[in-house]
Amino acid sequence: MEERRIRKNPAEFSVQPNMTDYEVTYGSFSWESVAEKFEGLPSGGLNIAHEAIDRHANGPLADKLALIWLGEKGEKRTFTFKEMKQESAKFANVLKTLGFEKGERVYTLSTRLPELYIGAMGILKNGSVMCPLFSQFGPEPILQRMQRGDARGLLTTQRLYEKKIAPQMEALPDLRYVLLIDAQEDVNEKVLSLPRLMEKASDQFEIVHTDPEDMSLLHFTSGTTGMPKGVIHVHKAMYTHWSTGVYVLDLHPEDIYWCTADPGWVTGTSYGIIAPWLHGVTNVVDEAEFDAERWYGILEEYRVSVWYTAPTAIRRLMRLDIDPLERYDLSHLRLVQSVGEPLNPEAVIWGVEKLKMPIHDNWWQTETGGIMIANYLCQDVKPGSMGRPLPGITAAIVRQNEDGTVTEITEPGKDGDLALKPGWPSMFRGYLHNEEKYRKSFADGWYISGDLAYKDEEGYFWFVGRADDIIKTSGHMVGPFEVESALMEHPAVAEVGVIGKPDPLIGQIVKAFVSLKSGVEPSDKLKRELIGFGRKKLGAAVAPKEIEFQENLPKTRSGKIMRRLLKARELGLPEGDTSTLEK
Numbered sequence: 001m002e003e004r005r006i007r008k009n010p011a012e013f014s015v016q017p018n019m020t021d022y023e024v025t026y027g028s029f030s031w032e033s034v035a036e037k038f039e040g041l042p043s044g045g046l047n048i049a050h051e052a053i054d055r056h057a058n059g060p061l062a063d064k065l066a067l068i069w070l071g072e073k074g075e076k077r078t079f080t081f082k083e084m085k086q087e088s089a090k091f092a093n094v095l096k097t098l099g100f101e102k103g104e105r106v107y108t109l110s111t112r113l114p115e116l117y118i119g120a121m122g123i124l125k126n127g128s129v130m131c132p133l134f135s136q137f138g139p140e141p142i143l144q145r146m147q148r149g150d151a152r153g154l155l156t157t158q159r160l161y162e163k164k165i166a167p168q169m170e171a172l173p174d175l176r177y178v179l180l181i182d183a184q185e186d187v188n189e190k191v192l193s194l195p196r197l198m199e200k201a202s203d204q205f206e207i208v209h210t211d212p213e214d215m216s217l218l219h220f221t222s223g224t225t226g227m228p229k230g231v232i233h234v235h236k237a238m239y240t241h242w243s244t245g246v247y248v249l250d251l252h253p254e255d256i257y258w259c260t261a262d263p264g265w266v267t268g269t270s271y272g273i274i275a276p277w278l279h280g281v282t283n284v285v286d287e288a289e290f291d292a293e294r295w296y297g298i299l300e301e302y303r304v305s306v307w308y309t310a311p312t313a314i315r316r317l318m319r320l321d322i323d324p325l326e327r328y329d330l331s332h333l334r335l336v337q338s339v340g341e342p343l344n345p346e347a348v349i350w351g352v353e354k355l356k357m358p359i360h361d362n363w364w365q366t367e368t369g370g371i372m373i374a375n376y377l378c379q380d381v382k383p384g385s386m387g388r389p390l391p392g393i394t395a396a397i398v399r400q401n402e403d404g405t406v407t408e409i410t411e412p413g414k415d416g417d418l419a420l421k422p423g424w425p426s427m428f429r430g431y432l433h434n435e436e437k438y439r440k441s442f443a444d445g446w447y448i449s450g451d452l453a454y455k456d457e458e459g460y461f462w463f464v465g466r467a468d469d470i471i472k473t474s475g476h477m478v479g480p481f482e483v484e485s486a487l488m489e490h491p492a493v494a495e496v497g498v499i500g501k502p503d504p505l506i507g508q509i510v511k512a513f514v515s516l517k518s519g520v521e522p523s524d525k526l527k528r529e530l531i532g533f534g535r536k537k538l539g540a541a542v543a544p545k546e547i548e549f550q551e552n553l554p555k556t557r558s559g560k561i562m563r564r565l566l567k568a569r570e571l572g573l574p575e576g577d578t579s580t581l582e583k
């Protein structure tokens with residue numbers, strides 16, 4: 001273990017200009033060689049649940065822990081791969097007995113309970129499609145997503161059913177069954193007790209034949225830029241989950257892995273369920289929401305070695321005055337990864353100072369299904385950069401021309417659309433019921449991500465902003481991330497969201513919404529100081545001209561700053577879809 005520890009010397013942020021460094025470390029890469037890592041179904045097909053669970057349950061890892069579940073109130077339940085195989089087989093039998101068929105959508109709406117994970121595997125075993133909802137959604141966004149995704153089944157809890165589903169059952173005529181995780185009795189002929197059904201179900205199940213291109217998951221996006229989109233994924237997506245499990249998460253059999261994302265978002269399924277289990281790794285799941293002491297406690301007690309989290313959580317840890325290594329034994333932790341939003345350089349440095357390792361940023365989207373660009377392990381971390389494209393991934397900075405063609409921008413440092421060459425296994429296969437939008441995401445043989453970025457001389461990608469969020473001020477194009485990161489370096493600042501505010505003279509002025517670290521009082525003096533600080537760092541053209549303090553910035557439930565909402569509120573415009581807004 002010790003010699004494989006990926007801990008970089010904090011002083012060393014130098015980079016070897018070597019694009020194929022992963023090959024030096026891991027050997028050559030091809031998707032064909034990744035395909036060989038999978039066993040396949042006895043019937044010849046490919047199914048995520050078989051590769052993630054049953055394969056291990058039938059081999060030497062049978063009695064190894066697959067899941068360590070920590071309940072909100074301090075409960076703990078564990079499952080070995082063998083037990084997970086049996087439980088998910090029972091769940092698949094329940095679905096089969098109730099007549100659920102291949103390709104039908106079964107939704108989940110639950111806090112992070114073991115049954116959610118058992119259900120995920122059971123749904124896939126039955127050849128059905130898992131569609132996860134976030135448990136804190138209100139009734140309206142739930143209804144909308146269930147109607148749009150043709151929900152036939154729902155796995156949920158009694159409380160969530162009563163509060164959010166029961167009042168709108170009539171609006172869901174095609175929903176055949178609701179399975180209640182914690183009800184001992186059936187409610188009616190449609191709303192059934194899962195424990196009762198599981199008790200009678202056999203723990204043997206022959207996985208329904210699914211092909212690599214069969215639909216496995218339907219995932220709704222985070223709704224940061226507008227109405228969430230239903231994104232279609234297939235079983236073969238796990239090739240990406242497997243390879244990123246090697247190159248980015250560095251998973252080894254002895255690892256204890258914890259991904260803090262909820263399966264209501266794609267990180268919580270791709271990397272909170274599938275990737276660790278494909279590698280036969282023990283997966284920690286915490287039911288509770290963020291709490292710094294609890295989180296450090298889990299890292300310590302369960303000897304977590306690989307930790308996958310998000311900038312919002314890291315910024316919350318930074319905000320507090322806790323020196324983790326003084327109070328907790330985190331000696332098992334060897335790798336911290338982050339996704340979901342740009343990770344400010346300040347956060348990477350915080351990791352170096354407080355955890356004695358940099359935090360590794362990586363970039364992907366619901367649409368890409370898995371990590372595409374990362375500060376992967378055999379290269380140096382550049383604080384503020386998303387890293388480099390992974391093996392098997394072709395990413396570029398491009399410009400879309402008016403005639404529909406696309407030109408690759410090769411000049412280092414020049415902004416453009418971040419685009420990917422289609423063909424990676426976890427690429428989305430469609431936006432549900434929106435063929436046109438899907439088609440429009442591609443141009444001249446490229447997938448256009450909707451994010452803007454640039455590339456440096458060493459092939460590292462740097463996030464500039466969402467195409468929608470770019471600010472045009474006095475003839476300059478300003479990416480909010482650059483401004484946010486500069487302000488984050490000020491010791492009083494905890495979080496920043498930057499927008500362009502229309503201005504008759506210069507197009508837009510850069511305005512920053514700032515939330516302060518605990519204990520810091522807002523004042524006009526501090527405002528002036530921050531404006532001066534910004535000017536010094538960024539120059540007058542790019543620095544914010546206006547600053548407004550806010551105790552908390554509006555965020556999606558997955559923790560992303562909603563700049564479009566800051567802007568709508570600033571301009572007194574309608575807020576648009578706020579179904580994913582954190583309340």
Ligand code: ATP
Nearest residue numbers: 221222223224225226340341342362363365366463
């Ligand atoms: P919607 O598409 O509904 O507006 P969303 O784009 O936030 O929501 P996701 O698919 O969950 O939905 O998020 C992907 C987006 O998150 C990326 O397109 C990018 O803008 C942002 N993102 C993710 N990781 C990073 C990162 N490491 N650095 C910068 N941005 C990131």
Ligand code: MG
Nearest residue numbers: 221225365450
């Ligand atoms: Mg998006």
